[in-house]
Amino acid sequence: MAALLWSTKSCVSIISRGLRTYGTPSASKAVMKSDPLEPDAPVVHTAIPGPRSQELLTELGTIQNTGAVQFFVDYERSRGNYLADVDGNVMLDLFTQISSVPLGYNHPRLVKALLKEENRATLINRPALGVFPPGDWSSRLRNALLSVAPPGLNQVQTMACGACSVEHSQKAMFIAYQRRQRGGQPPSPEELQSCVEGHAPGSPNLSVLSFTNGFHGRTMGALAVTHTKWVHKLDFPVPDWPCASFPNLQYPLDQFHRENRAEEDRCLDEVKERLHAWEKKNCPVAGIIVEPIQSEGGDNHATSYFFQGLQDIANDHEIPLMLDEVQTGCGATGKFWAHEHWDLKDAPDIVCFSKKMLTGGFFYKDHLRPQEAHRIFNTWVGDPSKMIFLEEVVNMIKEEGLLQRVKDTGSYLLSGLYDMQTKYPGILSKARGLGTYCAIDFKDADTRDKVLNELRQKGVHLGSCGNCTIRFRPTLALFRDHVDIFLDAFNSVIGGLKS
Amino acid sequence: MAALLWSTKSCVSIISRGLRTYGTPSASKAVMKSDPLEPDAPVVHTAIPGPRSQELLTELGTIQNTGAVQFFVDYERSRGNYLADVDGNVMLDLFTQISSVPLGYNHPRLVKALLKEENRATLINRPALGVFPPGDWSSRLRNALLSVAPPGLNQVQTMACGACSVEHSQKAMFIAYQRRQRGGQPPSPEELQSCVEGHAPGSPNLSVLSFTNGFHGRTMGALAVTHTKWVHKLDFPVPDWPCASFPNLQYPLDQFHRENRAEEDRCLDEVKERLHAWEKKNCPVAGIIVEPIQSEGGDNHATSYFFQGLQDIANDHEIPLMLDEVQTGCGATGKFWAHEHWDLKDAPDIVCFSKKMLTGGFFYKDHLRPQEAHRIFNTWVGDPSKMIFLEEVVNMIKEEGLLQRVKDTGSYLLSGLYDMQTKYPGILSKARGLGTYCAIDFKDADTRDKVLNELRQKGVHLGSCGNCTIRFRPTLALFRDHVDIFLDAFNSVIGGLKS
Numbered sequence: 001m002a003a004l005l006w007s008t009k010s011c012v013s014i015i016s017r018g019l020r021t022y023g024t025p026s027a028s029k030a031v032m033k034s035d036p037l038e039p040d041a042p043v044v045h046t047a048i049p050g051p052r053s054q055e056l057l058t059e060l061g062t063i064q065n066t067g068a069v070q071f072f073v074d075y076e077r078s079r080g081n082y083l084a085d086v087d088g089n090v091m092l093d094l095f096t097q098i099s100s101v102p103l104g105y106n107h108p109r110l111v112k113a114l115l116k117e118e119n120r121a122t123l124i125n126r127p128a129l130g131v132f133p134p135g136d137w138s139s140r141l142r143n144a145l146l147s148v149a150p151p152g153l154n155q156v157q158t159m160a161c162g163a164c165s166v167e168h169s170q171k172a173m174f175i176a177y178q179r180r181q182r183g184g185q186p187p188s189p190e191e192l193q194s195c196v197e198g199h200a201p202g203s204p205n206l207s208v209l210s211f212t213n214g215f216h217g218r219t220m221g222a223l224a225v226t227h228t229k230w231v232h233k234l235d236f237p238v239p240d241w242p243c244a245s246f247p248n249l250q251y252p253l254d255q256f257h258r259e260n261r262a263e264e265d266r267c268l269d270e271v272k273e274r275l276h277a278w279e280k281k282n283c284p285v286a287g288i289i290v291e292p293i294q295s296e297g298g299d300n301h302a303t304s305y306f307f308q309g310l311q312d313i314a315n316d317h318e319i320p321l322m323l324d325e326v327q328t329g330c331g332a333t334g335k336f337w338a339h340e341h342w343d344l345k346d347a348p349d350i351v352c353f354s355k356k357m358l359t360g361g362f363f364y365k366d367h368l369r370p371q372e373a374h375r376i377f378n379t380w381v382g383d384p385s386k387m388i389f390l391e392e393v394v395n396m397i398k399e400e401g402l403l404q405r406v407k408d409t410g411s412y413l414l415s416g417l418y419d420m421q422t423k424y425p426g427i428l429s430k431a432r433g434l435g436t437y438c439a440i441d442f443k444d445a446d447t448r449d450k451v452l453n454e455l456r457q458k459g460v461h462l463g464s465c466g467n468c469t470i471r472f473r474p475t476l477a478l479f480r481d482h483v484d485i486f487l488d489a490f491n492s493v494i495g496g497l498k499s
Numbered sequence: 500m501a502a503l504l505w506s507t508k509s510c511v512s513i514i515s516r517g518l519r520t521y522g523t524p525s526a527s528k529a530v531m532k533s534d535p536l537e538p539d540a541p542v543v544h545t546a547i548p549g550p551r552s553q554e555l556l557t558e559l560g561t562i563q564n565t566g567a568v569q570f571f572v573d574y575e576r577s578r579g580n581y582l583a584d585v586d587g588n589v590m591l592d593l594f595t596q597i598s599s600v601p602l603g604y605n606h607p608r609l610v611k612a613l614l615k616e617e618n619r620a621t622l623i624n625r626p627a628l629g630v631f632p633p634g635d636w637s638s639r640l641r642n643a644l645l646s647v648a649p650p651g652l653n654q655v656q657t658m659a660c661g662a663c664s665v666e667h668s669q670k671a672m673f674i675a676y677q678r679r680q681r682g683g684q685p686p687s688p689e690e691l692q693s694c695v696e697g698h699a700p701g702s703p704n705l706s707v708l709s710f711t712n713g714f715h716g717r718t719m720g721a722l723a724v725t726h727t728k729w730v731h732k733l734d735f736p737v738p739d740w741p742c743a744s745f746p747n748l749q750y751p752l753d754q755f756h757r758e759n760r761a762e763e764d765r766c767l768d769e770v771k772e773r774l775h776a777w778e779k780k781n782c783p784v785a786g787i788i789v790e791p792i793q794s795e796g797g798d799n800h801a802t803s804y805f806f807q808g809l810q811d812i813a814n815d816h817e818i819p820l821m822l823d824e825v826q827t828g829c830g831a832t833g834k835f836w837a838h839e840h841w842d843l844k845d846a847p848d849i850v851c852f853s854k855k856m857l858t859g860g861f862f863y864k865d866h867l868r869p870q871e872a873h874r875i876f877n878t879w880v881g882d883p884s885k886m887i888f889l890e891e892v893v894n895m896i897k898e899e900g901l902l903q904r905v906k907d908t909g910s911y912l913l914s915g916l917y918d919m920q921t922k923y924p925g926i927l928s929k930a931r932g933l934g935t936y937c938a939i940d941f942k943d944a945d946t947r948d949k950v951l952n953e954l955r956q957k958g959v960h961l962g963s964c965g966n967c968t969i970r971f972r973p974t975l976a977l978f979r980d981h982v983d984i985f986l987d988a989f990n991s992v993i994g995g996l997k998s
Contacts, residue, residue, distance in 0.1 A: 052634070056634060059637045060632065063641075063654055063655055064655060065869050065871075065872060065874070066872075068872040068876060071631065072631075073633055074634055075621065075624045076619075076620040097626050097627040098630065105620075105624050107623075111619065114623055120575075120610065124613055125574045125604050126596070126857070127574065128596040128597045130567045132570065133555075133559065134571065135571045135572065141559075142562075156563060160659045160663075161879060163877060164659075164663065164718060167718040168717070171734075174735050178734040192733065196728070196729055196732055198740065202732065202733055203734075203736060204734065218666075219663060219666040219719065221719035224719070228695070229695070230701065233694040233695055233697070234686055234690060234694045235676070235677040235705075236673050237702060238697050240697050240702075369563070369564055372564075373564060373565075374730045374731070378660065378717050379853075
């Protein structure tokens with residue numbers, strides 16, 4: 001085990017070498033943490049990226065574009081909420097691999113699961129799950145996935161990543177739409193033949209309605225419903241599917257209730273208009289896809305009113321409402337699924353997941369279940385080795401009441417962000433969040449990027465989204481003490497900007 | 500370790516209980532095998548699927564469509580070339596999870612890699628590889644991937660699965676095509692804006708040329724170039740891209756040289772015609788995608804002449820030739836990459852991989868490298884934990900000379916198939932193959948399916964493809980003794996059909 005553990009002793013020894021540390025809690029107070037071997041505080045002693053990261057970047061740059069690489073990580077020495085880089089810096093990680101680390105680095109429960117003899121065959125032999133599933137597959141699906149299924153959804157399909165989950169969810173909607181069109185009749189010989197060639201009627205002109213600033217992935221079907229930055233879409237031939245405005249709410253919400261209601265009504269009207277327009281274009285909409293909180297697009301929230309209205313429209317048109325919870329799922333908002341905040345009349349028809357769930361996939365209602373074999377399928381359709389770890393994550397969330405922890409830490413973080421925007425009104429605005437799924441806007445992108453960079457130099461690692469937003473995507477095991485470390489660094493950086 | 504190992508002792512004990520065994524080598528001869536703990540012979544003592552598989556099927560059927568499930572597997576008791584099911588049957592596996600097991604089940608080298616302390620952090624902490632790669636990422640890419648890169652390709656991008664590899668390869672081609680169209684100028688503001696909305700000019704009308712009976716995956720971009728069975732494509736709105744005929748060769752090849760040359764010329768002419776037609780339709784072709792051997796489509800081969808001609812056409816049109824080696828790669832044809840059999844003038848521009856490579860991804864030439872960050876990207880872009888195992892696979896292929904083994908076993912298998920089609924000319928035809936990547940056709944699909952089923956009952960597990968073909972997709976560690984077991988069972992089953 002030794003090599004894995006970032007021991008408290010080694011952390012202290014670095015601190016005692018006189019390196020800079022930030023936000024260290026007072027000596028009289030024990031630091032709250034879920035993993036006893038997590039460091040107490042960040043330690044930064046080089047620029048980030050440091051010299052070793054720079055070397056590795058040059059090396060990697062000879063075999064691929066490395067423009068997106070921020071720094072190289074020492075995963076062995078990362079622990080809990082702390083990410084260690086290859087230059088010996090240790091950062092409080094509030095971005096967690098683009099929101100995909102549920103419990104923290106090298107969590108002891110995951111190490112234990114890795115070392116269990118009965119898990120070995122699953123870790124080594126990746127099956128073609130759709131054809132030759134392991135004997136324990138059904139029970140793994142029940143324990144790891146169905147035990148946290150969104151209320152009302154009883155079917156589940158695993159996939160290897162988020163984009164594939166969205167792609168195959170869309171396919172489930174297209175299949176269901178065409179089945180209804182056929183009124184119970186089997187497909188015609190003409191349909192069966194023409195689809196192989198990629199023509200109508202077998203390949204019909206159908207679409208999925210999405211929203212401005214929505215992000216759903218980078219394969220062609222997922223890109224068709226993605227509307228974020230040019231870098232995601234330039235040069236790619238994607239179908240022209242309907243896109244309606246996502247609400248652009250004004251903050252603080254309690255001061256703009258009337259305006260925001262009008263904005264959401266405008267967007268809902270646009271949805272109805274687009275459904276009608278694409279029907280008239282002979283490219284009917286087979287389903288609606290939306291994120292509960294638009295993440296890549298800028299942490300854009302809408303109210304329960306909007307989502308309830310959207311579900312009403314979907315029901316009126318007898319098309320499914322598909323929620324992309326790839327980033328919002330798995331507890332980060334204080335409920336296991338973000339849409340549980342909305343008091344929907346019915347369950348959504350499809351809920352996609354990935355990232356912190358460790359496996360991709362989607363839950364869906366019975367009416368979206370394909371009737372034929374091999375319709376929603378590929379060689380691997382997921383990876384049982386990821387289910388081993390997900391089962392631990394889910395058990396830990398339940399046993400340690402992590403959703404409650406997220407709520408508590410999240411409300412503490414959000415009130416800290418409110419204080420900061422009150423203190424720096426010309427720089428910060430629109431503090432918002434559910435659970436620890438928080439964000440705050442900057443006056444412009446340059447300031448945001450400068451602050452992110454300086455925060456990193458103070459040992460706090462965060463991510464950006466939208467035009468001028470920072471997003472908080474910590475593990476589910478974040479405590480108030482971690483928030484204090486962030487707030488101290490944030491205050492210091494923003495204060496430095498002003499002077 | 501004990502639970503993992505399918506011990507010779509337990510195998511013998513089942514045999515000694517008087518169950519049926521097939522193809523057992525004579526007692527005087529030691530069975531050749533790469534893994535000493537691999538069973539000596541199949542053991543079948545229930546119908547397949549057996550009663551336990553049936554129970555599990557019913558259970559799994561309550562939460563998803565299970566139409567494609569053949570039986571449930573006991574991966575702990577599977578070993579080497581032998582797959583154990585949950586009913587205690589042990590089959591010689593010549594299909595290997597749809598061609599995705601390189602060395603065999605529970606290979607000791609993979610177990611060892613799993614248990615190495617220095618691999619733990621990689622197995623537990625899945626990174627956002629494109630942004631926060633581990634310190635050893637560059638060296639893992641070099642050891643596991645670049646050391647087996649197709650000659651002439653020096654860039655590599657990992658991905659999580661085959662479909663994503665195809666999708667992102669296509670994107671690399673679209674980016675390169677449009678860059679050339681711009682003649683070195685940056686994209687216009689109109690392009691940057693319109694692409695986000697999904698319109699021209701930022702989302703241009705471009706296509707990829709593919710072939711009849713080609714299979715490349717099940718996400719929308721990959722489906723657009725897939726033309727196999729209706730079950731893969733019905734109801735899905737895919738773009739109408741050009742599709743040319745793949746050669747339909749007559750066998751035996753040496754008796755139909757003139758006819759096959761004419762057929763390949765016809766197909767090459769069609770490619771030229773389609774390129775021209777789509778150019779005129781204002782949907783120019785940005786690249787050509789083809790499998791070295793069409794696998795899902797029926798193990799359709801073409802000659803070097805065809806592929807050399809195809810490369811000439813691609814070069815004439817200044818578009819890339821992209822080879823989908825998801826199934827053909829990683830040694831199964833006796834060379835690491837199937838296209839190495841063709842003596843191409845230049846390296847192909849892109850080579851996609853997945854399946855036996857354990858990770859998805861693609862090799863590509865410099866000119867296809869995106870110039871901006873985040874263009875070929877997603878959260879995970881692969882999984883370093885798979886690279887641990889791939890590195891072992893690649894080392895084993897080199898150290899144990901597995902490509903030579905594949906050639907030797909493959910020629911023995913193919914000559915056995917020739918014998919069988921000579922013996923049963925009304926039933927079998929078109930025995931063909933490279934290495935152990937072999938296939939044979941049946942007079943019709945019903946006969947093929949009946950034979951597959953009866954073979955399974957004799958403990959030999961194979962897969963189908965195309966309309967009436969069985970395909971051989973064994974591990975790289977198959978010996979002549981394994982082939983004997985198959986041939987005995989095959990002869991017995993086909994002989995039974997005749998009577």
